[in-house]
Amino acid sequence: MSYNGLKVAFLHPRLEGGGAERVSLTTARLFSKWGIHSTFIGSKHNPNEFVLPEGFNAEIYCLPNQETFYTEDNKAALIAYLAEQNIRIAFACYMEGQFFEDWNKYSLCKLVYWNHSKPFWEMSYRLELGELQAKYSIKKWIEWNLLGYKGKTRNSEQYQRLKEEHLRDIHLFDKYIVLCPEYKAEIAKALSLTEEEKRKVISMTNTIEIEAAPNLNKRKEIVYVGRLSLAPKRFDRLLKVWREIQDKLPDWELKFYGAGPDEWIFHKLIRKYRLKRIHLCGYETDLKRIYNDAAIICMTSSFEGWPMVLVEAQSNGVVPISFDCCAGVESIIGASQCAGRLVKPFDLKAYADTLLELCQNDTLRHNLQQACLTKRLDYAPDINDDRWKKLFDELLISDNCHENSGK
Known part of the structure; x- marks a missing residue:
């Protein structure tokens, strides 16, 4: 089956510089080689973060309501645009499935849900957010601890409702993409999926453009x-x-690249802990510039899906260290820690000891650096070719059968 002239769309709440958006760009670049035209659709576009490469067979379309993606006027505009442009397949990336209910009544465009996080991440997020807000706000502490918000978040009814939403999405969408086989197995077990339902769930490893000749002469930088x-x-x-090990690493620097709502807490903690040689560098669109100098990249998240910053760092010879917080991180670094270091969640002493060893043991770091360059081949753009072709063929054959039955 030929894909030349096929049009697809990638739907994001906002077109910014996150990992999910970078995955969509890489995927669209692959599709372009097959003659497939991609459109990126969101409620708002940040041109400083989300940039289409020159000569790329793709375009950007912003929906009319830029405050939020999930409005009826945006839904109507989206359906009309997909029909006008003859877009056959749309990938809903990290979005609210409820927005697409009754989709088949209004559109012939096939829908593929792309889950860019771990299954049931919402429960972990709500619990942690509640605990953190209570830590930094008296009002939130009262709500969380005295007014019963903690109990409401933790109860089994919340988890059951979340499972029902996941099952709804598997039925609602034509295909459902997860980031690794372990996530598919977790969803299948938790939701007691039938064999037919399991076939709709596809494991698709995120890919990157492999850096041909990365700089391996790194500075003493942790990022x-x-x-x-x-x-x-x-x-x-x-x-x-860093507070525990900074005095043992006088030649090393810690650099933070990013921005966000809790920057004020960042500055507060720097003063409180009296931290040295630490720099807030802001948001950076050119990640290669970061990875060109950095020796080690640190991740201290409570959970992730399949973090792109780790694989992009590996591709540039930067050694990752992370808590073993999810199957995605373990898949990237390796259960045997062949291409980085995993630390038991959330043991700060063990993390500090491991990071200190990485900085002080040049031989270990260089060996892991070489292992990262081998591991990055697991993320080559063509590794999913057979899966993509199978997905396209199934969706397009189903689409053609539907059109023929209506004649």
């Missing part, structure tokens, strides 16, 4: 790359770790 958001990124953990 954090991500949003300055306590939940779930927990940059505060890294600040506590």
Whole structure:
């Protein structure tokens, strides 16, 4: 089956510089080689963060309501645009499934849900957010601890409702993409999926453009790359770790790249812990510039999906260290820690000891650096070719059968 002239769309709440958006760009670049035209659709576009490469067979379309994606006028505009442009397949990336209810009544465009996080991440996020807000706000502490918000968040009814939403999405969408086989197995077990339902769930490894000749002569730099958001990124953990080891690493620097709503807490903790040689560098669109100099990248999140910053760092010879917080992180670094270091969640002393060893043991770091360059081949753009072709063929054949039955 030929895909030349096929049109697809990637739907994001906002077109910004996050990992999910970078995955969509990489995927669209692959599709372009097959003659597939991609459109990126969101409620708002940040041109400083989300940039289409020159000569790329793609375009950007912004919906009329830029405050939020999830409005009826945006839904009507989206359906009309997909029909006008003859877009056959749309990938809903990290979005609210409820927005697409009754989709088949109004559109012939096939829908694929792309879950860019771990299954049931919402429960972990709500619990952690509640705890953190209570820590930094008296009002939130009263609500969380005295007015019963904690109990409401933790109860089994919340989890059951979340499972029902996941099952709804599997039925609602034509296909459902997860980030690794372990996530598919977790969803299948939790939801007791039938064999037919399991076939709709597809494991698709995120890919990157492999850096051909990365700089391996690194500076003594440790970097954090991500949003300055306590939940779930927990940059505060890294600040506590640095407090314990900074005096033992007088030649090393810690650099934070990112921005976010909790930047004020970042500055507060730097003063409180009296941290040295630490720099807030802001948001950076050119990640290669970061990875060109950095020796180690740190992640201290409570959970992730399949973090792109780790694989992008590996591709540039930067050694990752992270808490073993999810199957995605373990898949990237390796259960045997062949391409980085995993630390038991959320042991700050163990993390500090491991990071200190990485900095002080040049031989270990260089060996892991070489292992990262081998591991990055697991993320080559063509590794999913067969899965994509199978997905396209199934959706397009189903689409053609539907059109023929209506004649």
